[in-house]
Amino acid sequence: AQSVTQLDSQVPVFEEAPVELRCNYSSSVSVYLFWYVQYPNQGLQLLLKYLSGSTLVKGINGFEAEFNKSQTSFHLRKPSVHISDTAEYFCAVSPWMDSSYKLIFGSGTRLLVRP
Amino acid sequence: DADVTQTPRNRITKTGKRIMLECSQTKGHDRMYWYRQDPGLGLRLIYYSFDVKDINKGEISDGYSVSRQAQAKFSLSLESAIPNQTALYFCATSDPTGKDTGELFFGEGSRLTVL
Numbered sequence: 001a002q003s004v005t006q007l008d009s010q011v012p013v014f015e016e017a018p019v020e021l022r023c024n025y026s027s028s029v030s031v032y033l034f035w036y037v038q039y040p041n042q043g044l045q046l047l048l049k050y051l052s053g054s055t056l057v058k059g060i061n062g063f064e065a066e067f068n069k070s071q072t073s074f075h076l077r078k079p080s081v082h083i084s085d086t087a088e089y090f091c092a093v094s095p096w097m098d099s100s101y102k103l104i105f106g107s108g109t110r111l112l113v114r115p
Numbered sequence: 116d117a118d119v120t121q122t123p124r125n126r127i128t129k130t131g132k133r134i135m136l137e138c139s140q141t142k143g144h145d146r147m148y149w150y151r152q153d154p155g156l157g158l159r160l161i162y163y164s165f166d167v168k169d170i171n172k173g174e175i176s177d178g179y180s181v182s183r184q185a186q187a188k189f190s191l192s193l194e195s196a197i198p199n200q201t202a203l204y205f206c207a208t209s210d211p212t213g214k215d216t217g218e219l220f221f222g223e224g225s226r227l228t229v230l
Contacts, residue, residue, distance in 0.1 A: 043223045049218060090157060102160050102173065103160075105158040107157040
């Protein structure tokens with residue numbers, strides 16, 4: 001079975017500061033890794049994903065994440081945040097060999113960007 | 116128009132009532148999913164479907180049923196709603212064979228309140 005841990009339920013940060021949202025996962029098999037963002041009153045939107053290849057993945061809106069297999073982590077980073085980045089961010093995994101492609105989500109991290 | 120459309124967007128009902136949440140998609144994807152979102156718990160999978168004849172339970176299917184009326188339509192029913200089914204419900208689709216491997220495409224959510 002797989003599980004995803006997002007240790008920080010809320011991360012407050014000032015505008016233009018860097019941010020890192022942490023994600024650790026547990027799995028006995030290889031997984032695909034995802035970060036989704038949910039803006040207020042909206043559905044989830046894909047930020048970025050890691051399927052294979054380079055462990056540094058770049059996504060939309062200036063976000064990037066690095067897959068670290070030894071630490072089973074997939075932390076999300078942005079060098080300079082904007083007010084508009086205020087949202088909830090979800091890390092998710094999907095086992096490689098699971099043909100259902102269902103995602104297992106973490107509990108989410110609320111990013112609050114202050115002026 | 117949204118690729119994944121959920122109706123209703125908001126519903127308030129009473130304990131014991133039957134409720135149906137509907138999802139339709141124009142992405143042409145075979146796979147459809149119903150997730151439930153609760154604060155602090157992230158998203159949990161209720162049911163998923165590979166096609167109209169293939170429906171599978173997720174991790175929290177008790178108290179729910181689904182119907183896949185066509186490739187584009189996937190409905191979630193609560194036969195007798197109870198207050199702890201108050202949540203935000205998301206429909207999603209995926210296409211594991213194309214360039215969007217592993218990615219889920221979400222609707223905007225249906226907020227259900229059971230009094």
